[in-house]
Amino acid sequence: MKIQLTSVFVDDQATAHAFYTDILGFRTKHDVPLGESDRWLTVVAPDDPDGTELLLEPAGHPAVAPYREALVADGIPLAQFAVDDVRAECERLRGLGVRFTQEPLTMGPVTTAVFDDTCGNLVQIAGPA
Template identity: 80%
Template sequence: MKIHLTSVFVDDQAKAERFYTEVLGFVKKHDVPVGGKDRWLTVVSSEEPDGTELLLEPAGHPAVAAYRDALVEDGIPLAQFAVDDVKAEYRRLRGLGVQFTQEPVEMGPVTTAVFDDTCGNLIQIATEAR
C-alpha cells in the first residue's frame, strides 16, 4: 500500500493553483471540471511528477471551516512538505512574500518552519539532518 493522493482544503482553487505552482513550485497534474466552478485540481512535486498528488479541494463542506480555523488558531499545520534545506527555502519564500508563522527551528534531527498558504491552511516544511 502507498499514498497516492492527499488533499488540502482551499478557499479559492484559482488562488491556490497560483500559490502552489508559481510560489511553491509544484506542477499541475490534473484539472478536470466537476460541476459549477469546482475542479478536480491536483499538483505534484516537480521533482517527482509521478509521485503523490496533492488535491486542492474546495473547502465547501460545512465542517471544513471549523476544522481549519481550529488548526490555524492553535498553530497546527495541515500538511508537511519535505525540502532539502528549510533555511534556504524559508529565505526564498519570504522573498516571494510568503508569511511565516514559525521561522526555522531545529528540533533534534529535524528543522521545520510553518507558513500560511493564503488559502486557509498552515503548511510546515521540514528537513531531516543528514
C-alpha cells in the same frame, strides 16, 4: 500500500493553484472541471511527476471551516512538505511574499518552519538539521 493522493481544503481553487504552482513550485497534474465552478485539481512535485498528488479541494463542506479555524488558532499545520534546506527555502519563500508563522526551529535531527498558504491553511516544511 502507498499514498497516492492527499488533499488540502482551499478557499479558492484558482488562488490556491497559483500559490502552489507559482510560489511553492509544484506542477499541475490534473485540472478537470467538475460542475459549474469546482475542479479536480491536483499538483505534484516537479521532480516526481508520478508521485503523490495533492488535491486542492474546495472548502465548501460545513465541517471544513471550524476544523481549519481550530488548527490555525492552535498553530497546527494541515500539511507537511519535505525540503533539503529549511532555512534556504524560508528565505526563497519570504522573497516571494510568503508569511511564516513559525521561524525555522531545529529539534534534534530535523528543522521545521510553518507558513500560511494564503488559502486557509498552515503548512510545515521540514528537512535535515
